Amino acid sequence: MARVYNFSAGPATMPVPVLEEIKEELLDYKGSGMSVMEMSHRSKVFQTILEEAEQDLRDLMNIPDNYKVLFIQGGATLQFAMLPINLKKNGVFDYIVTGQWSKKAAEEAKKFGKVNIVATSKDKNFSYIPDCSDLPIDDDADYVYICENETVHGTTFQTLPNTKGKILVSDQSSMFLSKPVNVSDYGVIYGGVQKNVGPAGLAIVIIREDLINENLDESVPTYLRYDIHAKNDSLYNTPNCWAIYVCGKVFKYLKSIGGLEKMAEINKEKAKILYDFLDESKLFKGTVDPSVRSLMNVPFITGSDEKDADVVAKTKAAGFENLKGHKSVGGLRASIYNAMPKEGVEALVEFLKKYEKENA
Ligand SMILES: *Cc1c(COP(=O)(O)O)cnc(C)c1O
Numbered sequence: 001m002a003r004v005y006n007f008s009a010g011p012a013t014m015p016v017p018v019l020e021e022i023k024e025e026l027l028d029y030k031g032s033g034m035s036v037m038e039m040s041h042r043s044k045v046f047q048t049i050l051e052e053a054e055q056d057l058r059d060l061m062n063i064p065d066n067y068k069v070l071f072i073q074g075g076a077t078l079q080f081a082m083l084p085i086n087l088k089k090n091g092v093f094d095y096i097v098t099g100q101w102s103k104k105a106a107e108e109a110k111k112f113g114k115v116n117i118v119a120t121s122k123d124k125n126f127s128y129i130p131d132c133s134d135l136p137i138d139d140d141a142d143y144v145y146i147c148e149n150e151t152v153h154g155t156t157f158q159t160l161p162n163t164k165g166k167i168l169v170s171d172q173s174s175m176f177l178s179k180p181v182n183v184s185d186y187g188v189i190y191g192g193v194q195k196n197v198g199p200a201g202l203a204i205v206i207i208r209e210d211l212i213n214e215n216l217d218e219s220v221p222t223y224l225r226y227d228i229h230a231k232n233d234s235l236y237n238t239p240n241c242w243a244i245y246v247c248g249k250v251f252k253y254l255k256s257i258g259g260l261e262k263m264a265e266i267n268k269e270k271a272k273i274l275y276d277f278l279d280e281s282k283l284f285k286g287t288v289d290p291s292v293r294s295l296m297n298v299p300f301i302t303g304s305d306e307k308d309a310d311v312v313a314k315t316k317a318a319g320f321e322n323l324k325g326h327k328s329v330g331g332l333r334a335s336i337y338n339a340m341p342k343e344g345v346e347a348l349v350e351f352l353k354k355y356e357k358e359n360a
Contacts, residue, residue, distance in 0.1 A: 005344035008322035009151050009297060009335040010174070010195040018249045036245045041238050049241075050234065053248030060251055060260055063183050063206060070205040070226065071234040071244055076101075076173045076192035078224075079203055080108035083145070083169055083188065086213055086226045090140040094118045096161060099126040099150030100328060101171060106145070118144070119161075125329070126153040128289035132161030143167045143187060149175035151195065152326040154299040154333065155292045160185055167211065174296050176204070177254060178338060179264035187211050193243060196296065196337045197250050202243035205229075254338070263338055270336050270345045271295040277349045283307075283356040287331065301331035308332055311355060320348055 006013040029036050032045050039046055054069050063069065072078065083105075084093055091113035095106040097120040109115050116138055119130040137144060144163040149156045151174035160168060167187030176191040183189065188207045194200035207226060214227045222228055228236050254263060275293060278286045278300050287299045302308050308331050312324045325331040336345055 002319075004319045004321045005340070005347060006321045007334045007336065007340070007344075007348070009326070009333065010192075011200050012195055012335060012337050013339045014198070014246075015250065015253050015339045018246070018253050021249055022246065037242050039241070041235060041241050046241060049245050049248055050239075053244055053251060056248060056251035056255060057204070060177065060254055061181065061183055061206070066209050067183060068205075068207050068209055068212065068226075068230045069234075070207065070229045071239050072203050072205055072229055073201060073240050074203060075194075075201065076171060076190065076203050077104075079171070079190050079205065080105040081111070082205075082224050082226065083143070083190075084109040084112035085220055085224055086216065087142050087167075087169070087188075087211060088113055089142050092116065092138050092140040092142060094135075094138055094141040094144045094166070096120070096130070096132060096135075096144065096146045097122065098129055098147060098155055098157075099153040100326070101150060101152070101173070102145065102147035105147065105171065109145070113142075116141070121155075126150060126155065127287055129155050129157055129292040132157075132159075135161060135164075137164040137166055141166045143169045145169045145171075147171040147173075149173075149178075149294050149296055151297050151335075152299075152329060152333075154286075154288045154294045154297045156294045156296075158292055167208070174335075174337075175294070177250075177260060177263065178267050178296055180260040193247055195335075196339075198247040199243050202240045202247065204247075266342070267295045267336075267338065270340065270342050271298065273342070273345050273349055274298050274334060274336065277352065281352070281356060283359065284332075284352060287329065296337055297333060297335050299325055299329055299331060299333045301325075305330065307359070311352070314355065315348070315351060318351055320344075320351065323348075 093109045094116045097103050097117050106115050118135045121128050121130050144166050148170045169188045170186055172189050173191035174195040176196045190205040193202045212226045212230050284300050315323050323332045325333040
């Protein structure tokens, strides 16, 4: 068995101890005589898996009691629609557009009301985060929306926007559980899990209880209603049992290594290794304003498309997978999520240093 260093933006690398445990339990989960993927979502055994997953997530993120945790299929993309549908009161939604994912979310929200783009970094290809301390927030805005870590462009909000009293909704897909966050600062935090937590096909939605609307228009499809998922404790229909099981394992793993404070420390240390190299390198350079660099997604370029492609090919041959940048940005991108070991980043930097020397 040869595992590569996988720098994929998602689905992405997972902690090996978790994969080992899953392998161990694959045919017979804790004496049940069956795999988790074969058991009823209404069974006692699965009930325990679901409850423990939620509790461990609550412990990790310090989620206050007045927030619900929902496990919903459809990925983060379905939330682009569920959010405006469920939070709609005045039908006005304020979006801060800092990259591909917030742009997509804003486009989707237009189907359900009036969308204001209250700030954007589009003018410089989303390479920075605009000043969000005094934005023209609409008096009627039902919420203010951000994508807190833009996966494609590699930026992260360092301070949350001033929403002038409106609730803040944050897509944390590519930074979920990468550092402690203060849940009470948000109305809704959500994320698809396949970036930094588990397998694809599941979104986790953390929503303040009073924002769950039970009086939605009857035309809203049942599955798209937060109140239905909340009332049924994420078991309105068959959930993504497998993904919930794996995420639960990752939560326990994160607790075992010291929680999100520890994880943030490790992530900072890892990212610094790569950014320090990029800052010193004469061949490679980062594409993002240093003050808002993501600790998770690191885009960089050589300045020549040909050379970028050559680096991607040579890194791949050397066991570093998925370093090709997103097609909208080009160049390279190293996603160094929680589960990427420090050794992986160090090995990549060594390789890039060698490449630079040989191609000077
Ligand atoms: C990947 C990603 C999405 C889309 O996730 P899906 O689960 O594929 O729908 C949305 N937002 C961000 C920030 C992402 O990184």
